[in-house]
Amino acid sequence: MNRLFPAAIPPTKTRVKIARVEFIALDSRPFETVSGEGFMKLAQSLFDAGKYFSPTSTVNLKDSIPSPVTVSRNVEDLYKKKQSELAKLCINI
Known part of the structure; x- marks a missing residue:
């Protein structure tokens, strides 16, 4: 081979x-x-x-893949979640 x-x-x-x-x-x-x-x-x-x-x-993959607007909202939601987690970590330091 x-x-x-x-x-x-x-x-x-x-x-x-x-x-x-x-x-x-x-x-x-x-x-x-x-x-x-x-x-x-x-x-x-x-x-x-x-x-x-x-x-x-x-x-149909297009039915399964989110639109750019949905992805943008998901990124914002993830950012807020991670920001909150980081703030909690900083409080406990």
Whole structure:
């Protein structure tokens, strides 16, 4: 096995590899994006969600991915939560 003649790669792994490359190219993202902790958590969540559905079901991903407005609200909520946690830690110092 070598780079010129790789062993048979499962079709799903190939599709994921191509999707990662397309994500980088289409969204003009740095290569490191697909190895970052946040991206890996997102990818794991998507895989976990896929396991929930049967292999024969079709899921419209657009129905599962939140809009930028929703993400922005979620970031604000997370910020407030973490800010509160940090304030509690500072009080106890």
